[in-house]
Amino acid sequence: MTNATLSSWSQWDEIHGFSDQIKRQKSASEKKNTPVSIDHSNATGTFKGSAESNYVTTLSSCNCVDFSRRHLPCKHMYRLAHELSLFNLGAVSSGHVVTRDEAISKITQILSEDEIATFAYFCYHCGNNQASSELFPSDFANRLIKNRLAEEVSDIPTLLTHLRMNDIRKFLPTGVKSPMKKVDLISLVAPNVARKEIIFPDNMKCLTLHSDIAHLGHSIHRRLCALYPKPEQELWFDL
Known part of the structure; x- marks a missing residue:
């Protein structure tokens, strides 16, 4: 495993505990998401996609809709990392239901x-x-x-x-007028805000x-x- 490969996956270390990511980890462990093929030497994988084509996955990207929309690890990336022994899906796929x-x-x-x-x-x-x-x-x-x-x-x-309205307004593009309602302001700026920018x-x-x-x-x-x-x-x- 090269340093570049390890670095590609380690960039996500701080977000694995997020609720949305755990959902994808659980999905990754399902049998239906078994990879079509894994290239261990290049740390890439192929997963069943739409009828037209399969998904090509690396540790830093995937051409599935989920990654294209969120730019965060999708279920295919988690499954690839698991197959390469870089991430353990066992903890989220144990099936034990907490009482x-x-x-x-x-x-x-x-x-x-x-x-x-x-x-x-x-x-x-x-x-x-x-x-x-x-x-x-x-x-x-x-x-x-x-x-x-x-x-x-x-x-x-x-x-x-x-966040307060004034703090959200900081994400507005220059020259764009702020909506009066918070929900409208959030809808306007959210697509262009990165997680690390929210403090x-x-x-x-x-x-x-x-x-x-x-x-x-x-x-x-x-x-x-x-x-x-x-x-x-x-x-x-x-x-």
């Missing part, structure tokens, strides 16, 4: 009571199936990510919703529930409220 009690056990082991209250609100706000997202201090966010309780959000429009105050990170427990958001919230009742508990709903 609510397993999630609660982990939460109560690694978080303080105050942090549990914060996480309970997070679960309520996100709901089920990653319906929303929140900003958290990086140290707390990293702990949630490490323990597979949360994932970083990579979707540009979602990230932009957490939150105090290095905060934008998280959503980890895909392992995304379907349990409301259930986890209710259970945590029952285990740790507080007089101000209703505030978790109003924040």
Whole structure:
């Protein structure tokens, strides 16, 4: 494996934990995405595409629609990296479904009571199936990510919703008038904004529930409220 090959894949190191990327990793592990062929010497692969042609994939690009639109690793790139022993898809394809009690056990082991209250609100706000997202201090966010309780959000429009209007306007092309509504402003600038350009105050990170427990958001919230009742508990709903 050449240094150039390793460098091609290492450029993506910081985004593998994003929720959208984990979805693609899971898809990459499916049998239907088995490569047609792998060229180990050149670190390239061919995958079944449309009726007209196959997809040609490298560790830095793919001619599939997903990569052309997002410019981030697609399922074909993850499968290629797995076949070249550069990325392990085993962790996301194990098939184990996390139960609510397993999630609660982990939460109560690694978080303080105050942090549990914060996480309970997070679960309520996100709901089920990653319906929303929140900003958290990086140290707390990293702990949630490490323990597979949360994932970083990579979707540009979602990230932009957490910025103030004036900060979003900085992405407007010169001479372009800003729309009055935030949603219209985001729609206008999002296609031309790179993830690395979006910086939150105090290095905060934008998280959503980890895909392992995304379907349990409301259930986890209710259970945590029952285990740790507080007089101000209703505030978790109003924040």
